[in-house]
Amino acid sequence: MADTAFHSARQRYADLGVDVDAALSRLAGISISLHCWQGDDVTGFESSSQSLGGGIAVTGSYPGKARNPAELREDLDKALSLIPGSHRLNLHASYGEFGGVKVDRDQIDVSHFAGWIDWARSRRMGLDFNPTFFSHPLAADGFTIAHSDDGIRGFWVRHGQICRKIGAAMGAALGSPTVTNVWIPDGYKDTPVDRLAPRRRLEDSLDRIFAEPLSPAHNLDAVEPKLFGLGSESYVVGSHEFYLGYAIRRGKLMCLDAGHYHPTETIADKLTSVLMSVDRVLLHVSRGVRWDSDHVVTLNEELLAISHELVRNDLLGRVHIGMDYFDASINRVAAWVIGARNVLKSLLIALLEPTERLRQVELNRDLTARLAILEECKSLPWGAVWDEYCRRQSTPVGQSWLDEVRAYEQLVLSKR
Template identity: 60%
Template sequence: MTIREGYEFAKQEYEKWGIGVDDVLEQLSRLPISIHCWQGDDVGGFEVNRGELSGGIDVTGNYPGKARTPEELRQDLEKALSLIPGKHRVNLHAIYAETNGEVVERNELEPKHFAGWVEWAKQNGVGLDFNPTLFSHDKAADGLTLAHPDEEIRKFWIEHCIASRKIGAYFGQELGTPCLTNIWIPDGYKDTPSDRLTPRQRLKDSLDQIFAVPVDENHNVDAVESKLFGIGSESYVVGSHEFYMGYALKNNKLCLLDTGHYHPTETVSNKISSMLLFSDQVALHVSRPVRWDSDHVVTLDDELREIAHEIVRNDALDRVMIGLDFFDASINRVAAWTIGTRNMIKAMLYALLTPHAYLKQLQEEGNFTERLALQEEFKTYPFGAIWNYYCEKMGVPAKEAWLEEVKAYEREVLSKRG
């Protein structure tokens, strides 16, 4: 059976439930995923005076072919994008500035240091998102930044975040699509704190100063990201979910939910509907925590499917901004991007091919037997045939054929990087 024949058979199965498959594929093609650049170089960046990776972040493995320059990183991103259906975005950290060998402190970064990225984005038809980098720096060596008791250190990081928002606005203006500029900090304490309130007061004051500087909201969208704990901040994190949810709601900012930043018994999928009731938009960083925030490559697991279901069944395709955040140096990095992003898109397709209206009706009627039966039966509907056709339609390899291209790229490009 050809891919087209498989698609036509599967299409009939889904259309029995009133699902317009062609319309679904059109919807899917317009859904951008923000792909994080730091998978390609193990969160290294290109600072002239780069420090050791810190902030509770750890990348394990030494697979050959890591990108060493902006040109190599962009080349690898292009390869990954050629294997992923749809038009997407790329998410940058401030450490990916290009300063032509000059030492530029993070609080002095300007749009000109990212002109190469903007030109590349224009050539490839992708939007850009941004993050200030508040880790891997001597002014973050003790694990505190915007909540630091030293006013001068706080001032440095406040200036860095202000500069980052201006860079985000530059991206949005140049590319014609708003940039999501997201603030995450590692601040916290390894052991039991004697004062939880004062650091949070300092963080609130720092954020107030950052957001007091006007930036065009048509070009830049501000977000804040929480975390439950980290390496070196096991007992207390200043920017908790409760802190940032309250701050975002009060100050009209987006609250960004990272799937690895919660207790192992919590799920982000269960938070989305509540957040949508009180926020116009919600942002996500999707990773795969294994026992802790270990940022494994995204797989098509139950939680990923449930996240997609929550976005689709609540008509929130235009209200949830989906980004990825994982890094694995034990496998081919281009393959990691490809696997993780394709899985995110697969999950969204899976959700779009589900008869949510009917399942909601069954729940309202109290018909939990039929609800459960259909939820389970749809798990084995011919979803894969639709996916394969979508890939072919979008001009990227179907099934596992993309892997051969990655292997060839490894032989011809990655293996020659020393």
């Protein structure tokens, strides 16, 4: 029955000039960077008493969250087994293995991540990395590398410098460049008087963090803007305009986070514009709901629009795709699986589009045909192709992955 559905779908796409097997081959070559912080609610492993702060908040208390690196890796292994394809892991600096010893952020080094490197190597996957500029006493007032206090700013600059070196060491060890992404919470809750001075300090701090040349074969630097955040509702130092200009001037990756813009904006429209001026983009796939930016990714119109932009404009080779959300109200392993499978589904739908036919009718100014074909594409049997992809990748088809998560919940998560 499954073969019949797939073969029927493949023929229907072939009638439109779409090579289904080529689309599946391209999809298999796309790696998504799973975010470690979904597994433990962004707590990290610096201390058992660590609490969130610096513009980060997680809601929910679903049982079974990871309490240490071993449990987090166990959960990631389960999630990865349910997501078709070969993928990556995105780590924050607060997820090192410190052996119960207090190690401040400006004193960490690659040895604290040796376990993660070994784990990734054994699974033939790459790692990405992030300095952790939040949940720390020196970030309590909402400022880090744009701080007016030189001592506090210097502390966070050293942290950023160290994290780049750790990222490069990861990339060298694993044979795949690490994307080391800088996001800071710096900003004001209410209207500031001086918007310029913090941005000048931010630029200076970033220049100091990025001063040491590192091989792009090992490390790629990215900078991440935000429209507003918790405690920075009125002013964010690292705005979209600031970081876009900085990325262009300094040759850095621009991070576009789907949850970091106004609810009526979509980063799909930004991709082609930004990539005219920067070489590469880091894409954080998230889902904003009202003021909050970090809901589990669903197969919605915005996600589809992003994937269509990447495929139609042949941008997949210039975009690093990662996920960024944290939901503690549902099973955390399921949250990874749902989000990642939806990203892959959206990419498959885009890869199955008769793009050349659409491009031709648009060039011919046949806008009626363009709209008609786009609408007809929405009912094409991509689901049968997705099921075949899961079978070829030896991962569960349909909702059967949820049965595995439920069993894992009973056998492992419920005992924590």
